[in-house]
Amino acid sequence: MSPTPAPSSSPDTNPLLALSDNGLPLFDQIQPGHIPEAIDALLANAEAAMLKVTEPTFPADWQALSANLDVANERLGMAWGAVSHLKSVAETPALREAYNAAQPRVTEFFTRLGANETLYAKYKAIDAQTLNPAQQQALKNTLRGFVLGGAELQGAQKQRFAEIQARQAELGQAFGEHALDATEAFSLLVPSADLAGLPADVLEATAQAAKADGASSGMHKLTLKMPVYLPVMQYAQSSALRETLYKAHVTRASDQAPPAQNDQDNTPIMRELLALRAEEAQLLGFAHYAALSIHPKMAESSADVLRFLSDLADRAKPFAMRDVADMRAFAAAELGLADPQAWDWPYIGERLKEARYAFSEAALKSYFPAPKVLDGLFKVAQTLFGIDIRPDTAPVWHPSVQFFRIERDGQLIGQFYLDPPARDGKRGGAWMDDVRARWLRPDTHELQTPVAHMVCNFSGGQDGRPALMTHDDVITLFHEFGHGLHHMLTQVDEHDVSGISGVEWDAVELPSQFMENFCWEWDVLQDMTAHVDTGEPLPRDLFDKMLRAKNFQSGLQTVRQVEFSLFDMRLHQDDAPQTPEGTDIQALAETIRNEVAVIKPPAYNRMAHTFSHIFAGGYAAGYYSYKWAEVLSADAYAAFEEASQTSGTVLDRATGERYLTEILAKGGSRPAMASFKAFRGREPNIDALLRHQGMASEAA
Secondary structure (H helix, E strand, O other): OOOOOOOOOOOOOOHHHOOOOOOOOOOOOOOHHHHHHHHHHHHHHHHHHHHHHOOOOOOOOHHHHHHHHHHHHHHHHHHHHHHHHHHHHOOOHHHHHHHHHHHHHHHHHHHHHHOOHHHHHHHHOOOHHHOOHHHHHHHHHHHHHHHHOOOOOOHHHHHHHHHHHHHHHHHHHHHHHHHHHHHHHOOEEEEHHHHOOOOHHHHHHHHHHHHHOOOOOOEEEEOOOHHHHHHHHHHOOOHHHHHHHHHHHHOOOOOOOOHHHHHHOOHHHHHHHHHHHHHHHHHOOOOOHHHHHHOOOOOOOHHHHHHHHHHHHHHHHHHHHHHHHHHHHHHHHHHOOOOOOOOOHHHHHHHHHHHHHOOOHHHHHOOOEHHHHHHHHHHHHHHHHOOEEEEOOOOOOOOOOEEEEEEEOOEEEEEEEEEEEOOOOOOOOOEEEEEEOOEEOOOOOOEEOOEEEEEEEEOOOOOOOOOEOOHHHHHHHHHHHHHHHHHHOOOOOOHHHOOOOOOOOOOOOHHHHHHHHHHHOHHHHOOOOOOOOOOOOOOHHHHHHHHHOOOOOHHHHHHHHHHHHHHHHHHOOOOOOEEOOEEOHHHHHHHHHHHHOOOOOOOOOOHHHHOHHHHOOOOOOOOOHHHHHHHHHHHHHHHHHHHHHHHOOOOOHHHHHHHHHHHHOOOOOOOHHHHHHHHHOOOOOOHHHHHHOOOHHHHO
16 A cells, blocks of 8 residues: 655645644644655755755854754654654554655665764864853764764765664664564454453453454453553463463564464564674774663673673572572462463462462552542652643644643743553553753744653553553553653753753663652552542552562562663674574573573573564663663662651652752753762662662672
């Protein structure tokens, strides 16, 4: 099917060439057919700007370059960002086709821009002493970006570098499409009798899904989307059913998937991506891609990262082994499972937690209706940072999307879209992305306020009742909102270092993981819980049980994250065996598991084939960032715990203002370590993280 052509490339008829009254994308009007002509026009405009600023007579002046080049590129980037966003949250075959047709041209332009020797020379000629501190940091990042973008390469090497960038973009996109298609290809109709143990809201949702597909009464439609898959693994009493879904989930987009899905096997894509990344690193003078990836981050080297991960594994593994021993004993004594399999562990863990703490995630869920949770989240941010959050209006891509504005002292400082529920055509997971950055625009001299997307994949409401969230869902929402606050509460006026822009990749998770801590505070939970039927807040005794269960299997979870991080880092350090077909990815995965894991999955497990973070999500040789930033976030949160000893609450306004001033407001305008030290008065240490996760005693 060919995309429907748009009638004209004028702003009057093409919504990608126009903006709403408040300067935002016209999401409700954008169609696949609008993409070709809009990208044509915006690329031509950006190309003209690049030619203008690279003329010999154009001054090597920061403001002049920004007023011409950055303005044109921002408009192109905003339109392409809208298209990319729609592909992530509302994909259709026509949209995929139009996106994939345009992507190579967009990639080629930005690759060529980043490697332009004349433009590089203009920026090198700028006198940094004439710039303010934020501009100096932006210039430093820009010059480094030119080097890493191939601007110092010549001839055939430069041409090859451009080819590598184009091919990597194409492959990353294909990887994500295969993962989405493989997820959506699976469904299973089962009768109610096979679903003993599942929570009522999941049964209701799966029954409605089956009915929508024309199935008879009493049938349920199971899928691999998290709001269905995870409850089945945790609660379904049928081991056979759990096995069926587990195998389908861990073989998605791989050589182990059903023959009908052979065209979705990501193996060749992964091998080619790894080869291209290694070649890119060599062209730029790095020993391997891991070294290239680490270069602009907080960590000094890949060796430092590996030492950090190994140390964390050593600290966590005794706890993880204890977790598994406890589950084995419980499974044998209480569940009749003498030899638990991979699909049994989540079920055993949930049953053990209920038995040990008299605490059920399913029961807890009734106290977290989504609207109440959202009100509680907003109250935390409003209390800490002196802001007001209220509903606003903007064109949206789906009726379930909400739009909000943030004000401080009556002034608009940011806006955001919130898209919580899972649905067909929406990729899995949760993420925050920027729509536009805060910027004192050089073309209009007006202040542009930042706007963000926050996207999740939670269960939707049923029959007019509000959606219910698990506590893990609540943590995820707080996490993504932390990213959003980092972007929206910035006070930096320079586009490239305001908000999340310019923040080192291994520090960007600090504000998001920081916010997760509030989900465990009684003062906070009282204001964001209300039983869906009675309206009663979370009882204190249930909270106490939840708190006692907080670090249940934290050792096991930490070891799992370390396993993924080590796999990623060593994969990009060229440590995997090589075969005539390319990198033996599975062999390395098994090696890492043998070294670190305390639960070994079946041989058919192909986790890497849907590891979108490192193959399609920008975390290549950077997945360690989650654990690295967890040290920063736990230590930052400890400041609020310390303040509560005096103020009586972790929602301490004075500490919140200091955190806002030194970390959130500064964005990427200075190194992350400088911001952390300005807030904490010292460098970070791991003690708070180990204490928060119940592993402090053995760390000592």
